[in-house]
Structures are given as structure tokens and as C-alpha cells.
Amino acid sequence: MGEPLVELRGIAKGFGSGEARVQALSDIELTVEAGEVVGLRGPSGSGKSTLLNVVACILEPDAGLLRLAGETVWEGRWARGDLRALRREKIGFIFQFHNLLPFLNAIDNVALAMTLGGTPLAEARVRARALLDHLQVGKRAVAMPAKLSGGEAQRVAIARALANSPRIILADEPTAALDSERAQVVMELLRGIARDQRAAVLVVTHDDKIFGSFDRLVNLRDGRIEGETRPRMAAGAQ
Amino acid sequence: MNLALRDIRHKLGRFLLTCAGLGLLLGVALAMVGIYRGVVDEALSLARALQADLWVVEGGTRGPFAEASRIGGDTREAVARVAGVTAAGSVTFQNVEARAAGTATASSAGAVLNEAGRQRVGALLRIQVVGHEPDRPGGPPAIAEGRGISRGRLEMVLDRSAGQPVGAMVEMGGLRFRVVGLTARAVSSGGDPLGWITLRDAQDLQFRLNAPAARRAAAGGNAGTPQDTVNAVIARLSPHADAEAVAEQVRRWKHLGAMTAAAQEEVLTRSVVERARRQLGMFTGVLLLVSGVIVALIVYMLTMDKLREIATLKLIGAPDRTIIALVLQQALLLGGASFALATVLILSAKDVFPRRVLLGPEDIAAVAGVVLVICLLASVLGVRAALRIDPAKALG
Ligand SMILES: Nc1ncnc2c1ncn2[C@@H]1O[C@H](COP(=O)(O)OP(=O)(O)OP(=O)(O)O)[C@@H](O)[C@H]1O
Ligand SMILES: [Mg+2]
Numbered sequence: 001m002g003e004p005l006v007e008l009r010g011i012a013k014g015f016g017s018g019e020a021r022v023q024a025l026s027d028i029e030l031t032v033e034a035g036e037v038v039g040l041r042g043p044s045g046s047g048k049s050t051l052l053n054v055v056a057c058i059l060e061p062d063a064g065l066l067r068l069a070g071e072t073v074w075e076g077r078w079a080r081g082d083l084r085a086l087r088r089e090k091i092g093f094i095f096q097f098h099n100l101l102p103f104l105n106a107i108d109n110v111a112l113a114m115t116l117g118g119t120p121l122a123e124a125r126v127r128a129r130a131l132l133d134h135l136q137v138g139k140r141a142v143a144m145p146a147k148l149s150g151g152e153a154q155r156v157a158i159a160r161a162l163a164n165s166p167r168i169i170l171a172d173e174p175t176a177a178l179d180s181e182r183a184q185v186v187m188e189l190l191r192g193i194a195r196d197q198r199a200a201v202l203v204v205t206h207d208d209k210i211f212g213s214f215d216r217l218v219n220l221r222d223g224r225i226e227g228e229t230r231p232r233m234a235a236g237a238q
Numbered sequence: 239m240n241l242a243l244r245d246i247r248h249k250l251g252r253f254l255l256t257c258a259g260l261g262l263l264l265g266v267a268l269a270m271v272g273i274y275r276g277v278v279d280e281a282l283s284l285a286r287a288l289q290a291d292l293w294v295v296e297g298g299t300r301g302p303f304a305e306a307s308r309i310g311g312d313t314r315e316a317v318a319r320v321a322g323v324t325a326a327g328s329v330t331f332q333n334v335e336a337r338a339a340g341t342a343t344a345s346s347a348g349a350v351l352n353e354a355g356r357q358r359v360g361a362l363l364r365i366q367v368v369g370h371e372p373d374r375p376g377g378p379p380a381i382a383e384g385r386g387i388s389r390g391r392l393e394m395v396l397d398r399s400a401g402q403p404v405g406a407m408v409e410m411g412g413l414r415f416r417v418v419g420l421t422a423r424a425v426s427s428g429g430d431p432l433g434w435i436t437l438r439d440a441q442d443l444q445f446r447l448n449a450p451a452a453r454r455a456a457a458g459g460n461a462g463t464p465q466d467t468v469n470a471v472i473a474r475l476s477p478h479a480d481a482e483a484v485a486e487q488v489r490r491w492k493h494l495g496a497m498t499a500a501a502q503e504e505v506l507t508r509s510v511v512e513r514a515r516r517q518l519g520m521f522t523g524v525l526l527l528v529s530g531v532i533v534a535l536i537v538y539m540l541t542m543d544k545l546r547e548i549a550t551l552k553l554i555g556a557p558d559r560t561i562i563a564l565v566l567q568q569a570l571l572l573g574g575a576s577f578a579l580a581t582v583l584i585l586s587a588k589d590v591f592p593r594r595v596l597l598g599p600e601d602i603a604a605v606a607g608v609v610l611v612i613c614l615l616a617s618v619l620g621v622r623a624a625l626r627i628d629p630a631k632a633l634g
Contacts, residue, residue, distance in 0.1 A: 049633065053630060053633070056553075058553070058629050058630050058633075059630065084552060084555045084556065084557060085555060085557070086555075087553065087554070087555040088554065088555025089555075093553055093554065095550075095632065095633060096633070099546070099550045099553075099632050101241075101547050101550065101551070102248060102547065103241070103244045103245040103247070103248035103249075103547075104239075104241075104244055108239060108244075111239070112239055112241075112554075113554050113555075115239055116554065116555055116556050116557070116560065117555070121239055144248075160554065172633060
């Protein structure tokens with residue numbers, strides 16, 4: 001068994017109160033280990049994004065226990081004050097829409113994430129360049145986001161998520177804006193990172209074209225986990 | 239990596255346009271400050287031009303500017319004998335509607351004619367005429383061009399703001415005066431150019447302008463009407479003399495009043511231009527307030543424009559200080575650029591204004607300080623909004 005990087009024990013999350021109360025998550029038990037690529041699927045409104053945002057420490061759960069990379073992050077309350085530093089150091093986040101800063105070119109969008117962690121700019125740019133090369137968008141390094149194609153922008157965004165070599169990578173529908181070929185490339189990249197960096201990758205998706213790329217596919221319905229499948233085992237992959 | 243600058247560079251056109259608009263607004267505010275200072279400066283200009291240490295006026299008045307003052311022409315001799323007084327001179331003041339009457343004679347050739355070509359012959363001029371005794375206190379300050387008044391009659395030293403060159407003729411009350419010298423920036427509290435003539439000419443002019451009244455008085459057998467009256471006597475004191483003590487000495491003559499230079503300046507700013515001053519001061523305040531509100535709105539909108547970017551920054555772990563710096567630096571850059579534009583604009587346009595616009599380095603620095611405070615206060619709104627943005631806004 002690998003090292004558990006994401007652990008949720010009995011996590012619950014509701015929105016609103018009284019009549020308008022929505023129980024978005026109930027009694028979630030989920031573990032993602034180092035090197036694993038886990039998919040999160042379910043109908044619209046089933047709580048996928050909510051779950052991901054809880055893991056990303058963007059939303060505070062109501063009950064349960066959240067551990068990230070061995071550190072207890074939430075148990076009745078946040079265990080540390082500086083959640084942004086936690087995100088910066090441990091989590092890489094990939095959005096459905098790339099969310100690159102429109103006023104920075106590709107390389108600086110990636111370098112910024114590193115400088116926020118204290119890396120000097122010159123060094124950050126060298127590493128950003130290497131990341132972009134690795135993701136095959138190196139030749140677009142000085143292009144502004146508006147000038148990038150959807151696939152290029154998403155790869156730059158992935159480079160940014162990887163900038164601080166996080167152990168946990170969270171992605172909310174990262175392939176929704178891409179055609180199936182590019183979607184496959186992105187999934188291959190995420191698989192490569194999980195394997196090479198011993199990272200835990202948690203991906204929200206309802207894109208059935210990429211279901212085959214997951215080690216495990218967790219089904220959510222009405223805020224509860226409803227079993228999981230192991231697509232890659234089923235497909236007979238290594 | 240400076241995010242504020244990079245964002246501005248990304249939308250440079252919009253930023254510059256915003257600066258241009260705000261720059262015009264701040265320019266107006268700056269102009270108002272200059273006009274305010276100009277009004278105060280012009281109010282004191284006449285009193286200062288005459289370089290009086292002591293003003294001797296009619297008893298019970300605060301003349302000769304705030305109230306009418308008439309004293310006998312022989313007062314000067316009495317004042318000159320008071321201990322501590324080194325020199326004294328009689329002066330009269332009249333507001334005269336004059337007429338530019340072209341250049342003097344055919345002998346004035348070439349250059350003078352060219353100059354005359356530029357002036358508007360026949361144009362009406364409002365002049366504050368100062369009658370004075372040559373070589374006694376009350377004459378023009380530094381002559382910028384030409385010469386001072388010799389004892390010759392019908393000569394005039396005029397301020398440049400009247401637009402008349404040396405050698406021009408100016409007609410007042412049927413008398414034709416020749417402009418022999420020019421002063422720079424000597425105007426009345428109303429902004430009219432000052433013109434110096436001799437006391438004799440001034441009294442003559444007074445008589446002619448008041449001719450009907452004077453004739454009536456003569457016809458009524460009131461021959462005792464004093465022709466030799468002046469409005470004030472200006473005294474210079476020795477450096478050791480105490481101005482207030484000398485004033486007290488003069489006031490012993492019951493029919494005379496005396497004011498020190500400081501008291502006269504106080505009367506001029508507090509009384510003569512008080513309303514104009516307060517009006518302009520209030521308007522300047524309103525303008526700065528409006529500028530403040532507009533800067534606040536712009537900064538708030540700049541921030542709201544970047545809602546998604548700021549949420550993204552928070553999501554990738556940017557600390558609050560990065561986000562505060564982004565908002566604050568943009569506010570300061572906006573204020574700085576606009577203020578620089580406003581300053582350049584006003585400094586290059588200030589001589590186009592019909593009245594004096596006075597902006598010293600300290601005035602500009604003061605307004606810059608106000609703009610800085612406005613920007614800081616304005617960005618409080620933007621910073622608060624930015625810090626409240628939910629990082630989840632970056633999703634979906
Ligand atoms: N901020 C919020 N305030 C109130 N209710 C919310 C909020 N966010 C989510 N919800 C509710 O919680 C439930 C789960 O929402 P969530 O966004 O997690 O669904 P999802 O599975 O991501 O759906 P989709 O596939 O459409 O993105 C929904 O009923 C939603 O309306
Ligand atoms: Mg969702």
C-alpha cells in the first residue's frame with residue numbers, strides 16, 4: 001500500500017439553513033495514495049466540486065476529519081491559520097477554464113506561483129521554462145494567455161499547478177474545454193506526474209472519454225459515495 | 239514580479255484614458271488652488287508694491303483699500319517729522335477707465351511701430367492709478383522695462399498686464415499719458431493693472447474726472463473745497479523703530495489713523511477679498527472631494543474588474559500582502575500619473591488665465607499630498623473588496 005496523501009473521514013458539508021438547506025456532502029470516506037490517479041464522477045449537483053473544494057481547503061467542512069500529506073488539516077476546525085501557504089506548498093490546482101492571469105505571459109504565470117513561495121524570479125523563470133518545455137508549450141512561453149489555444153492554455157495552467165512540485169494535484173473538469181485528443185494528452189500528463197513525483201491526483205470529471213485513464217473512479221450521488229470502479233484494472237493495464 | 243505594473247501594461251490604453259480624465263479633474267482642482275493663491279497674492283500685490291512700513295490714513299477708517307480715506311496734502315510733512323520715520327510720501331488711488339491711444343509720435347520708428355501694431359489702439363483699459371510724489375515712498379517697485387517717472391508731467395509707469403509697450407500713449411480724463419516704464423505683476427486686488435503717475439497729475443486727473451461736481455462746488459461759493467487732498471501717506475521706518483509705537487504716535491492726531499504693513503495686509507485678505515477667498519477655498523475643497531470620490535470609484539472598479547484574477551491568486555496561494563500591494567500600487571500609480579499630467583497641464587496653461595494663477599512648489603507639494611491621501615483612502619475600499627473575494631470565485 002502507498003502513502004495516503006489525501007484522507008477524508010466522515011466529511012460532511014451543507015449549505016444554507018432551514019428550508020433552503022442543501023446537504024452537499026454526507027459521510028465521505030476517501031483516500032488517495034501517492035502515485036494514484038482518482039476520478040470523481042456523478043450527476044450535476046452531486047457534490048463533486050464541493051468535495052474537491054473541501055480538499056483544497058477552499059470550503060470548510062461541517063464535520064469529519066481531513067488530512068493532507070500526513071498533516072491533520074481540519075478536525076472540528078482548521079488546524080492551521082495560513083491556508084494559503086498550505087495550498088501554495090502542498091496543492092496544485094487545475095481549473096476547468098485555465099484561469100491564467102491575463103496580464104502575465106505564459107512563463108510568468110508559471111513563475112509567479114514559484115515566486116509566491118519565495119523562489120527568486122530568475123530561478124523561477126528557468127524552472128518555469130523547463131516545465132513548459134516538458135509540457136510541450138515551451139515555444140509559447142512569452143505568449144499572453146489570450147493568444148494561446150485552449151489546449152495550450154490548459155497545459156500552461158498544468159505547468160503552474162506543478163510549479164511548486166506539490167504532492168497533491170486537484171483538477172475540476174480539466175478536460176471539459178478540450179477535444180478528446182487533447183484531453184487524452186492532459187490525462188497522460190497527469191498520470192506521468194503521479195508516477196514520477198509520487199503525487200496524488202484527484203480529478204472531477206463527467207467526461208466518459210477519459211474514464212479509462214483512472215486507477216479508481218469514485219461515484220458520487222446526492223453527496224454520498226456510491227461505490228467505485230477500477231477502470232484500468234478492468235482494461236487490463238499494467 | 240510587479241503585478242500592478244504588469245496589469246496596467248496589459249490594459250495600457252484604458253489606464254492612460256483613465257489617467258487623462260482624472261488628470262483633467264485634478265488639473266481643475268490644481269487650477270483652483272492656483273487661482274485661490276493668485277487672488278490672495280493680487281490682493282496684497284498693491285500694498286506690497288508700495289513697500290510701506292506704515293499707512294497713515296483718515297482717522298476712524300481702515301483705508302485706503304477697505305474704506306475711503308481722505309487726508310490733507312500737508313499730512314506728509316507732519317508724519318515725516320515723527321521720530322522713527324525715515325521717509326514719507328503722499329499717495330492717491332483712483333480706478334480709472336483709460337483708453338489706449340497708440341504710440342506717441344512719428345519719430346518712434348521700426349521696432350516700436352511693430353510693437354504698437356500688436357496692441358489694440360482704442361481699447362478700453364481699467365487701471366488702478368496711483369498718484370505719488372517722485373523720489374518719495376509710494377512709487378513703483380522694480381522697473382522691468384523702460385525708466386521710472388522723472389519730474390516731467392504726463393508720464394506713467396504701467397504694469398505689463400495692461401498690454402501696453404513702453405512709448406504707448408494712454409488717455410485718461412482727457413489727458414494723454416506717455417508710458418515710460420513697465421512693472422511686472424503689480425495689480426490691484428481686483429486684478430487691474432497698476433499705473434503710477436505723479437501726485438500733481440493725479441490730483442489734476444481727479445479734478446477733471448469729478449469736473450461737474452467740482453464746478454458745482456465752486457459755483458456755490460464753496461471756494462474752501464480742499465483741492466490738495468490725498469488718500470494716504472506711506473511712511474518708511476528706520477530698522478530700529480517699533481512700527482506699532484510709531485502708529486500710536488501718529489494716532490495722537492485725532493483726525494489721522496495709522497496701520498502697520500501687517501495690519502494692512504490683514505485688512506486686505508480678511509476684508510477686501512474675504513468672500514472671493516472663501517468662495518474659491520470652498521470650491522477647491524468641493525473639487526478635491528469630488529476627485530476623491532471618483533478616485534475611490536475608479537480604484538473599486540479596477541479591483542472588481544480583476545475579481546477572477548484575485549480569486550485565482552488566492553487559490554494559488556498568494557498572501558494578502560500581494561493582493562493589497564496590487565490594489566494599492568495601482569491606486570498610487572493612477573493618482574501619480576494623473577497628478578503629473580495635471581501639473582504639466584496647469585503649469586503650461588497658467589499664463590493663459592486672465593488673472594494670476596499662483597502655484598509655488600509648496601502648493602504643488604501640498605496638493606500632491608492631498609492626492610496621495612485621497613488615493614490611500616480610496617484604495618481602502620478596493621482593498622476591502624479584494625480581501626473579501628472568495629477564492630472559490632475562480633472556479634467554474
Ligand atoms: N456556495 C454554495 N451555496 C449554496 N449551495 C451550494 C453552493 N455550492 C454548491 N451548492 C449546492 O451543493 C450541491 C453540490 O454542488 P456541487 O457544485 O458540488 O455539484 P457538482 O457535482 O460539482 O455539479 P456540476 O457537475 O454541475 O458541477 C448542489 O446542490 C449545489 O446547488
Ligand atoms: Mg462542479
